Amino acid sequence: MIGGWRTLLVAGLATASLSQCGKKPEPAVLPVAPVKVGPEISLVTTPVPLTTANPPPAALAAGAIGRFVYAGGVAVSSPDTARLHGLSDLKIAPNGAIVAVSDDGDLFEARLKLDEAGRLVGLTDGKLSPLKGPDGQPLQGKDKADAEGLALMPNGDRLVSFERDARIWLYPRLADGSFGPPRPAPMPATTFPDNEGMEALTAYPIAGPDAYLVGGEEGETWLCRLSTSCQGLAPQSPPDFTWGLTAFASFEGQAIATLHRALDPIRGWRAQVRFVVDPRAPAAKQVWAASLTLDGAVSRDNFEGLALTRTPAGATRVYLLADDNDMSFERTLLMAFDWTAPPPAPPAPPAPPKVRKPRRR
Template sequence: MIGLRGLLVLGLASAVLGQCAKAPPQPAVLPIAPVKVGPEIGLATTPVPLSSANPPPVSIGRFVYAGGIAISSPDTQRLHGLSDLKFGPDGGLVAIGDDGDLFEARLKLDEAGRLVGLTDGKLSPLKGLDGQPLQGKEKADAEGLAILPNGDRLVSFERDHRIWLYPRQADGTYGTPRAVNKPSTTFPDNEGMEALTAYPIAGPDAYLVGGEEGEVWLCRLSAPCVGLTPQSPPDFTWGLTSFAAFEGQSVASLFRAYDPIRGWRGQVRFVIDPRAPAARQYLAATLTLDGAMTRDNFEGIALSKSPSGATRIYILSDDNDAPTERTLLMAFDWTAPPPPPPAPPKPTKPVRRR
C-alpha cells in the first residue's frame, strides 16, 4: 500500500512530467482576409422542387407553386431554428429563432415572379429589457412574430411565456422592448404562444395569439386578451404554429405534424373569420403538404401579393439545428375561385285579367 506521502510524490512527479510532455504553444491562426464586423451574413440558397415526383406537379389545387429554397450561411453557425416570419414596413423578410436571433433578408424573384433566392442577409440578437442580448434557452426561445401597422414588432416567447413589444424608432431601428398583454392561462414548458399576428380590423393595437393546441385569443395593447373559437388541428399529431392575417378579417393558419412513419407534414388553412362562433367557422381554402411533397417542420407563415395580384403565401421551416432537417422557404400563389353565377330569375306567372 502506498502511503499518503508516496501519493503526493507520485502526484507531483506526474504533474512535472505532464508539463514536460506538453507541446509548445501553437501560434494563433489569423484569417487570410479581413473579417467584417456587424450583422451582415452571406447566404447560400438551393432551389427545392414542390415534390419528389418526376416531373413534379406545378400546383396543389388552386395553390400554384411559386418557388422554394433551402437556406444556409457560410458565415455563421447560428442560422438555425427559425420559428416565424413576417414582412416589415420596407417589404423585407423578418424572422425570429429559437435561440433569440433576429434574421433579416430580402426576397430575390426571377422575371416570372418566382422565389429563387435571398439577398442582404443580417443576423443579430434579440435584446432584453436591459437592452442586452438575450441569454439562454429559457429567456431566448422566440416563437411568434407580428408587425403592427405602425411598424412596432411583437415577439412571443415560450418556456418563460411572455410577449414583448419592440418599438420602431424614427430612424427605422428598434428600441428596448416592454412586456404587453398575453393570455392569462398556463402553457406547457415547450408548447407556448406559437402563433402571432397583427389584426388591424379589430383595432390598430390588436393582435391574435394562438397556442400549439389550437387555442386562440384576441389581444390589444390597451385591453386584456379574450378567448376566441379554437382552431382545432386535424388530429392530435398536429399543432398550430403560425398566423397571418389578410383581406380584413381572414387569417391564414399554419399547422405542422410529425410521426416516425410519415415524417413531417404541413397544412395551411384560410379561415374566413376567426372571431365567429364554432358553428359559423368556415374555411376558404386548405393546402396540405404530405406524401411526396417537399416538407419539413413548418413553423412560420407570411402573406403578400404576387406580381400577378394573387395572394402569395410564404412558409418557413425550423430545422432544429438537426442534420436531417432543413431551413426551407416555400412560396405558393392562391387565387379565390370565381363566384358562382347568379341564380336565374324566377319565372313570373302571367296575370290573369278579369
C-alpha cells in the same frame, strides 16, 4: 419548436423518417457564437422543387396543389455562422424585406430575390443579430431566448412571443428606424404546457390599430389589445390531435391564415394552411375560404413560419418557413405558393313570371 410529447417524437422518429431518404441521422449542431463580426452574413440558397418524385404524381405535374400554384422555394444556409437555425416565424414587407425570429433568440433579416416571372429564387442582404432584453443585452439561455411568434403592428412596432418563459414583448420602432428596448405586452391569462406555448402571433388591425391574435400550439386562440387585455376566441383546432398550431397571418380585412404541422414515422413532416374567413366567429360557424396541405410527394419539413403578400397579378402569395431544429437532417426551407380565389358563382337565373289564371265569370 416542438412541445411536450412531440419533442420525444422527433428523437424517436428521426431514424424512421431518414430511412426513407437513405440518410443517417447525425448529432445536432450546438449553436455557437457567429464566426463573423457584425450582423451581415452571406447566404447560400439552393432551389427546392415542389416534388422530387420522377415522374411527378399527376396531381403535381402542373406545378400546383389545387388552386395553390408553386412559386418557387429555396433551402437557406450560411457559411458565416452556426446560428442560422431554428427560425420559427417570419413577416414580409411590401418591398420584399423579410424578418424572422429563432429559437435561440436571434433576429434574421434578408431580402427576397425573385426572377422575372416573380418566382422565389433566393435571398440576399442577410443579417443575423440577437434579440435584446429590457436591459439592452442579448437574451441568454434557451428558457429566456426561445422566440416563436412575430407580429408587425401598423405603426411599425414589433411584437415577439416566447415560450418556455412565456411572455410577449413589444419592441418600439424609433424615429431612426431602429428598435428600442422591449416592454411587456398583454398576453393570455393562462398557464401553457411546457414547451407548448404561444407559437402563433399576428397583428389584427380590423379589430383596432393595437389589436393582435395569439395562438397556442394546441389551437387555443385569443384576441389581445395593447390598450387592454386578451379575450378567448374559438380555438383554431388542428386537423387532429397529432397536429399543432404554429403560425397566424392576417390578410384581406378580418380573414386570417393559420399554419398547422404534424410528424409521424410513416409520412414524416406535414403541414396545412387554412384561410379562415372570420376567426372571431363561434367554432360552429368557422368557414375556410381555402386550404393547402403539404404531404405525400411534396417537398416539406418542419414548417413553423407563415407570411402573406400580394403579387402584381393580384394573387395571394403564401410564404412558408421551416424550422430545422438545429438538426443536420432537417432543412431551413422557404417556399412560396400563389392562390387565386375561384370566380364567383354566376347569379341564379330569375324566377319565371307567375302566370295568372283567368277568372271565371
